[in-house]
Amino acid sequence: MNGARKAVSGPVVAMTDDPVTDRQRSSKARGPLRSFVAVVAFLLAWQFLVPLLHVPDYVLPLPSVIAQRFGETFMLQLANLAVTAMTTLAGLAIALVVGVLLALLVVYVEGVKSVVMPFLAAFNSIPKIAIAPLFVIWFGLGAESKILLAFLLALFPIFVNSMTGLGEIEPDILDLSRLAGGSSYRVFTMVRLMHATPYITDALKVAFPLALVGSIVGEFIGGNRGIGQLILAAQFNLDTPLVFAALLSITVFTTAGIGVITLFERRFLKWRPSQRSR
Amino acid sequence: MSIALEIADVRKTFGALVAVERASFAVEANEFVSIVGPSGCGKSTLLRMVAGLAAPTSGGIRVAGRTVSGPIRDVGMVFQAPVLLPWRTTLANILFVADVAGKTTAAHRERALQLIALAGLAGFEHAYPHELSGGMQQRAAICRALLLDPPLILMDEPFGALDVMTRERMGFELQKIWATSRNTVLFVTHSISEAVLLSDTIVVMTPRPGRIHDIVKVDLPRPRDVSVLEHPRFIELSARVRGGIQGSEMTSLGKVVCDPTSAFVQ
Numbered sequence: 344m345n346g347a348r349k350a351v352s353g354p355v356v357a358m359t360d361d362p363v364t365d366r367q368r369s370s371k372a373r374g375p376l377r378s379f380v381a382v383v384a385f386l387l388a389w390q391f392l393v394p395l396l397h398v399p400d401y402v403l404p405l406p407s408v409i410a411q412r413f414g415e416t417f418m419l420q421l422a423n424l425a426v427t428a429m430t431t432l433a434g435l436a437i438a439l440v441v442g443v444l445l446a447l448l449v450v451y452v453e454g455v456k457s458v459v460m461p462f463l464a465a466f467n468s469i470p471k472i473a474i475a476p477l478f479v480i481w482f483g484l485g486a487e488s489k490i491l492l493a494f495l496l497a498l499f500p501i502f503v504n505s506m507t508g509l510g511e512i513e514p515d516i517l518d519l520s521r522l523a524g525g526s527s528y529r530v531f532t533m534v535r536l537m538h539a540t541p542y543i544t545d546a547l548k549v550a551f552p553l554a555l556v557g558s559i560v561g562e563f564i565g566g567n568r569g570i571g572q573l574i575l576a577a578q579f580n581l582d583t584p585l586v587f588a589a590l591l592s593i594t595v596f597t598t599a600g601i602g603v604i605t606l607f608e609r610r611f612l613k614w615r616p617s618q619r620s621r
Numbered sequence: 622m623s624i625a626l627e628i629a630d631v632r633k634t635f636g637a638l639v640a641v642e643r644a645s646f647a648v649e650a651n652e653f654v655s656i657v658g659p660s661g662c663g664k665s666t667l668l669r670m671v672a673g674l675a676a677p678t679s680g681g682i683r684v685a686g687r688t689v690s691g692p693i694r695d696v697g698m699v700f701q702a703p704v705l706l707p708w709r710t711t712l713a714n715i716l717f718v719a720d721v722a723g724k725t726t727a728a729h730r731e732r733a734l735q736l737i738a739l740a741g742l743a744g745f746e747h748a749y750p751h752e753l754s755g756g757m758q759q760r761a762a763i764c765r766a767l768l769l770d771p772p773l774i775l776m777d778e779p780f781g782a783l784d785v786m787t788r789e790r791m792g793f794e795l796q797k798i799w800a801t802s803r804n805t806v807l808f809v810t811h812s813i814s815e816a817v818l819l820s821d822t823i824v825v826m827t828p829r830p831g832r833i834h835d836i837v838k839v840d841l842p843r844p845r846d847v848s849v850l851e852h853p854r855f856i857e858l859s860a861r862v863r864g865g866i867q868g869s870e871m872t873s874l875g876k877v878v879c880d881p882t883s884a885f886v887q
Contacts, residue, residue: 515704518674521692523769525721533721537708614708614749 404584412584413591419573420592426569427558428596430486434493435547435554441494442501443509443543450510450535467499472560479565489561489569496557497550504546508539541615544604551600555593624686625650625773625805626671631680633666639830640666643680646824646836648805650772655808655816656824657862663831664809668777671807672696684773697766697774697804701781703758705750705765711737712746715765729768736764739798756787763795767802776808780815792818793846800844813862817855818845825865835865 386406393403400408413420449456475492482488512534520530562571570589577585612618626648633641641663648654656664669675671682673693682689684696697718705714715733719725737746740760742753750758759779766774779795780788792815799806799819810816816823817839825835841854849855 513702513704515700515702516706518672518692519698519700519704519718520721521674522672522694522696522698523718523722524694526723529721529723533717534706537706612708614751616751 401581401583404587408584409587409591412582413588416585416588420570420588423568423570423573423589424592424596426486427555427562427571427593430489430558430561430569431493431551431554433486434490434495434557435497435551437490437494438497438501438550438554439543439547442498442546443505443539445502446505446509446539449506463499463502471495471557475560475564478561484565484567488565489558492561493554493557497554500549500553501543501546504542505539508542509535512538541608541612544608544612547604548601551604552597555597559593623650624648625652625684626807627683628667628671629681629683631667631670631677631682633663633670633675634678641670641677642830642832644826644831644833645680646833648807648822650805651803652821653799653806653808653819654822654824655810655820656826657810657813657816657866658826658831658834659811659828659866661831662826662828664811664826665777666831667826668775668807668809672698672775693773695769695771695773697769697771699759699762699766699774699776699779701778703750703755703762705758705761707750710747710749711742711753711761714750714761715768718765718768732770733764733768736767736798737761739801740764741794754787755783756791759783759791760794763798767798767804770802770804772805774804774806776806778809778811780810780812788812788815795819796843796845813859813866814850816862817841817858818849823858823862825862827866835861837861837865 390406393405404412445459449459471492475488478488478491482491516534517530520534525533558569559571559574562569563575566572570593574586574589577583577589608615608618624647628644628646631641631644632639644663644667656667658664666675670677671684671689671693673689673691676690684693706717709717712730712733713720715736716725716729719729734746737743740763742757742760742764745753745757750761753761759782763776763779766776780791783791796819808816808819820839823837823839824833825837826832827834837858839858841849841852841858
C-alpha cells in the first residue's frame, strides 16, 4: 500500500507502469522495437543458457516447454482465467464505486473526514491476506469471498486518490464558478470530476493488480475454480510448466487491463503532463 | 455619470490584524480605477469584498445600487494566476463562465471567438493551456472575464506573475481591449506606471492597517501609447503616487523608531 500513501501529495505513480512504457513515450519510434528486442533476447538467453546449468524442468522449465504446456492447456487456462477475471473486475468495479462515493462524502460533508479516516487507516494497516480465511468462513468458498478480497485490496488507493482529485481544487476556480452563478452540480461535473479523472485512472493502474492479488489469494484459500486453483493443482502435481503457463495467463490479463486504462488516458486525458507529446 | 460601485467606510479585520481600515471611495460607471499599494495593504481583500467573496467587518459596499451580501453576479474576475482549466482548450476555457451557469449559446461562442481575435489569440482557439505562454494564458483569462460583457470587472494583479517586458505589452493590450467595451474596471496592482497608464482614477493605499492615502485623477488623453510614458504629466502623476506610498512608509518607519517600546524589539 506504499503507492496509496504517496497519493496524498499527488497521483500515485502507477507501480505496474513498467519502465518500458515510459521509454516508449520519450522516444516514440524506437521504443517499442527496443522493448521487443529486449524481451526476445531475454527469452533466448533463458532457452539456451539455462540448459547449460542443468536445471531440471520441475524447477525452472524452458520457455519452449512452458509454451507447449500453455498450448495444451489453453481451454483450461481460458476457463479458469474467466473465473478469476470475473471476481477481479467485480471487486475492482465495486471498489471504484464505493471509493469514489466515500471520497465524495469526505469532500462534500464537513466533519466526515475525521470520522472516516481513522477507521480506514486502521483497516488499511491490517494485511487483508491474513484475514482472508475469515471471509471464507463468512462468505463460503464461492465467488463472494474472492470478490470481497479483491474489493478490499483495491479500495484504499482508489479512495485516497479520489479524495485528492475531487477535493484539492484551486480556490480561485471555485470563486470564479460562484461568481458565474454555477450550480454545485455543474461545478462537480465540470471541475471536480474532470480534475479527479487522472487521479482515479492512476489509482486504477495500482488497484487493478491489487484486486487480482485478492482474487488469487481467495482461490488459494478455498474453492475449486480460477487461476489460483489451477496454480495450486499444478503445484501438487509438481507440474511446474503448468504453473508458469498459468502465470503467463495472468500476465496477459494484467497487461490487457493496464492497456485499456492507458488507451483511455491517450484518448481522453491528452492534456495531462505525462501525455503531452512535446 | 452614474455610480457603479460605492465603498463606504469599509473595515476588515482578521482576528487582531486590521486588513482594511475605514476605506471609502466611489467608482463611476465606465471608469477604470486602480488600487495601488505595496503588498499587505489590503488591496486584494478589498477586491474580494467588492465581489462578495468576503464580507466586510463593518461598513458597506454597493454595486450598481445594490448592497453586496454574497457573491455578486454580472462581474468578471481576473486573478494573478490565469486559473485556466488544463483540460479545456482556449475557447472552452473562455466559455467556462457560461458553461458552468448552463447558459452557453451560439452567441457566446461567437463572442468568445471575437475576443480571441481581439486578444491576439487567433490560431490558438483549440490549444490547451500548457501550449500557451504565460502572457497568452492571462489574455485568455481576460477574455473569459469579458465573455458575458459584465458591467463590472475586477482584476487582482493580473500581470503580477509575468515578466517585465510581457507585462508592459499586456498593459497596452488591455487598454486596447478595454477601449472596445468600456466596462467599469477595478484593477489592483503594485506597479505605479501600470496604474497611471491604464487608469482614470488611482486609489493609493498604505499598509498596516490598509488605509486609503490619496485618490489621484489621471487626466492624460486616451488612447495612450508608448509615448505617454515620457509625457511630463505621466511623470508628474507617477511621482505623486510614488510619493504617496513612500511618504506613508516614512511616517510609519518614523513611528517605529520613535516608539521606545518597539524600537529594539524590531
